Amino acid sequence: MIAGNLERFPDLHPALDSQSAAVEANRCLYCYDAPCTAACPTHIDVPRFIKKIATGNLRGSAQTILDANILGLSCSRVCPVDVLCEGSCVLHRYNKQPIEIGRLQRYAMENARGVVLAPRAQPTSFRVACVGGGPASLSCAAELRRHGATVTVFDNRPLPGGLNTYGVAEYKLRPADSLREVEMVRAMGVEFRQAEVGGAVSLDQLEREFDFIFIGVGLGAMERLGLPGDHLPGVIDALRFIERYKTQPDFRSGRSVIVIGGGNTAIDAANAAVRLGADNVHLFYRRSEMEMPAFSFEYDRSKVEGVRFHWMAQPVAIVEQDGRAAGVKFLRTHPGEPDAKGRRIPEPVPDSQYEVACDMVIPAIGQTRLTAMLHLAMDGGAIAVDRPTGRTSNPKYYAGGDCVNGGREVVDAVADGKRAALGMVNHG
Numbered sequence: 001m002i003a004g005n006l007e008r009f010p011d012l013h014p015a016l017d018s019q020s021a022a023v024e025a026n027r028c029l030y031c032y033d034a035p036c037t038a039a040c041p042t043h044i045d046v047p048r049f050i051k052k053i054a055t056g057n058l059r060g061s062a063q064t065i066l067d068a069n070i071l072g073l074s075c076s077r078v079c080p081v082d083v084l085c086e087g088s089c090v091l092h093r094y095n096k097q098p099i100e101i102g103r104l105q106r107y108a109m110e111n112a113r114g115v116v117l118a119p120r121a122q123p124t125s126f127r128v129a130c131v132g133g134g135p136a137s138l139s140c141a142a143e144l145r146r147h148g149a150t151v152t153v154f155d156n157r158p159l160p161g162g163l164n165t166y167g168v169a170e171y172k173l174r175p176a177d178s179l180r181e182v183e184m185v186r187a188m189g190v191e192f193r194q195a196e197v198g199g200a201v202s203l204d205q206l207e208r209e210f211d212f213i214f215i216g217v218g219l220g221a222m223e224r225l226g227l228p229g230d231h232l233p234g235v236i237d238a239l240r241f242i243e244r245y246k247t248q249p250d251f252r253s254g255r256s257v258i259v260i261g262g263g264n265t266a267i268d269a270a271n272a273a274v275r276l277g278a279d280n281v282h283l284f285y286r287r288s289e290m291e292m293p294a295f296s297f298e299y300d301r302s303k304v305e306g307v308r309f310h311w312m313a314q315p316v317a318i319v320e321q322d323g324r325a326a327g328v329k330f331l332r333t334h335p336g337e338p339d340a341k342g343r344r345i346p347e348p349v350p351d352s353q354y355e356v357a358c359d360m361v362i363p364a365i366g367q368t369r370l371t372a373m374l375h376l377a378m379d380g381g382a383i384a385v386d387r388p389t390g391r392t393s394n395p396k397y398y399a400g401g402d403c404v405n406g407g408r409e410v411v412d413a414v415a416d417g418k419r420a421a422l423g424m425v426n427h428g
């Protein structure tokens, strides 16, 4: 069973009530060729679903959303709307607040009743195995069912949903919401099997039983720091930290926490540590504030949560005391020569070492890429695909989500899954 804790992790943004949703929906200009729709990777017809809210047709609104994006609920909660749909809203041009598309989408998804996503009445003989139970596979499976295919999702975890269930911070998306979406996909006739592909189920078996195989396995484990002491008790990577507090009700954060990294996952872990009761949470990043890859709104929110940020600091060792992590040694850095992407490489400043005490270290320096996968052609640690169709170098295999794009948003994984499903349908 998975934990859920509304007290420690209340919603980041309060839900809209019916009156405020109606007022917000009526501010929309219902643009022709709406830029908000174009900015959405799954191309949800935004003015259409908002218009339906304005006219009180919530079921129709949710149906419009789900027709384009089967994970419309989770995307309404985790999408970086500031840089996608809301960032493109024409109201910016008139110096007005953009329409709160994300909150309206959430309102429709949470309040609509009786939405049915029917598979095609006439099934086809076309069978697909989706490997991995995260957003890309769920989206692929749902789209395939709409085209009459028989689909089985293989996931080695007890619960499907991938990062949505286990890895997204709870104040953004509760596990129950992720599992509700899984149930919606199951209700379309998708079979879910808990099994490790490559273990209990071999690829040869899948190749014999299915016409196509979709790979939606995400990325690998989080990168280790590779420093003395990074194996000690008290060192726990950010995804494991998030998974633990979501699945173990008695999980406790350290009192004094150091998070290492500057991305959105680092920020999620730091915020969670605050909410789990840490006395102080310090986030260290080896580059400058300006270079931090986390979204600026995530950074701003984290400052409000009480996380303290430290720049130009490179960890060099975990300090050990009584067999546990008790601090981190850092060197100050300064910007060096630009790398291939033009980012200046941080270089350690000689004799600048300092030490910060803590009782928990949370590295969040990215996830490992796949080094080789099923003899498929790779591209820089990701599975290479034909972009319009998601087809890999082996025509029996399609792929999408983080294992192809290197780690982007949930909505990108959903778009990839849909695209691959249509690729299979058109080549099947």
Ligand code: SF4
Binding pocket: 027, 028, 029, 030, 031, 034, 035, 036, 037, 046, 047, 088, 089, 090, 091, 099, 101
């Ligand atoms: S761009 Fe803004 S105003 Fe236009 S349809 Fe989209 S949400 Fe409505």
